[in-house]
Amino acid sequence: MSEQRVKTYYTGQVRKEWQRLVRDAYHHLEFETTLHFLEKYLPKRGCILDAGGGPGRYTIELAKRGYQVVLLDVTPANLEFAKRQIKRARVQNNVAEVAQGSIVDLSRFSSNSFDAVVCLGGPLSHVVDARKRARAVAELTRVAKNGAPFFASVMSRLSVLVVVLTLFPHEIELPQFKRLRDTGDIDGSTGFTSCHFFLPEELRETFCSKRLQVLEMVGLEGLGSNHRKEINQLAKDPKRWKVWRETHFQTCTHPTVVGISEHILIVSRKTKA
Template sequence: MDLVPEMLKTAKREIKKAKVQTRVKQLLEGSIDDLSMFGDETFDAVLCLGGPLNHLLNIKQRVKAASELVRVAKKDAPIFVSVISRIGLPKTILVGFPHEMKYAETHLETGDYVPGLNGEGFTAAHWFLPEELRELFETQGVEALEMAGLEGLSSHHEKETNRLYKDQEKWKMWIDVLLKTCTHPSVVGGAEHFLLVGRKQG
């Protein structure tokens, strides 16, 4: 599901490229805060990845989306939710968008980000703290099992990480370090994106 038809076209293309068409039942245009087309406890697992929650601009919408995502999950089903990090964002600006430095701290207190005029900056968004995402789902009856910084210690070091790939021995060592450290609280919030892995309580 995605809100934007253009993104569904991209999804269709990517599904074909990966040759997994037979494993995809449906592509749906819609918003995660209204899953009324699905009954309660429909799905074995729920994945809300790529940060759609960041684009729900007020708290009521985010609570509604969390309650909908949990409602459609079966009891005990795993729930995976990833978002863009509030603390990681200034580093993203430092590394990739230094000309947008004026947006690096305006959102820090509330998480609410308002873009500039003339297409400058990112689209309007709410950036999450790890404890905020955890609380959003815990209050909907989800047991939080794990939080992980998705890029881990490689976050904001894309060039250096890709360079290492040429040396497979070192690459494997680094992947091992990433996997061993990605759930440490000092890594979770500082990564560009982080993931909550939870379970709907029975």
């Protein structure tokens, strides 16, 4: 039910989703910061699974950098769009496969087959059932080679409470608000689709297992989270923007900043045995 709801939602959002990471300076910071940490930990070459890769923004970026990429997403409309963008970017030789499927069941892929796994922009947040979410993390870990990095970014619970405060204050009196505050879940009956918003410590616990070592957690929008207007205004002034970017990269791994950021990236590594 929840998976169907997510598919229906993203089927109606393909172009918006393609534009999301490049639409303005605020969103671009999520993209740049993610790429910064990918560059820090990715091997020089190899095959990467882009799980929940949507219309393919990261697939294309990674393919341009010379990696072989497999793009997997649950929403067919995203994949049709991605195939066209992959051709347009002339990177089809580096895209090994574009496949429809859910991160909860990766049985189509053998164990230990990818040099890195990325699951970015919230696919794990859209698996609302906690047991299925744990299964997805286990599957994404299984298909990574021993020693391979596994990057996932999710949506943050503390940040979404601020979103309600600033944009939808009338919703604070509804039962859904307390449910979101206390469980992190929204059922997708209003506005956004079914989603689980993570507390930072909960995300870390989800990734703490015998097979994964957590390397780093990052607030992707950082201190500027929920200050879209101010960030976009600042970005028009190159001198001020340079200093803010520096400030952002200096502070984005601070635990407080991680917690309040709209998207939280967790960087982990599959242990050797």
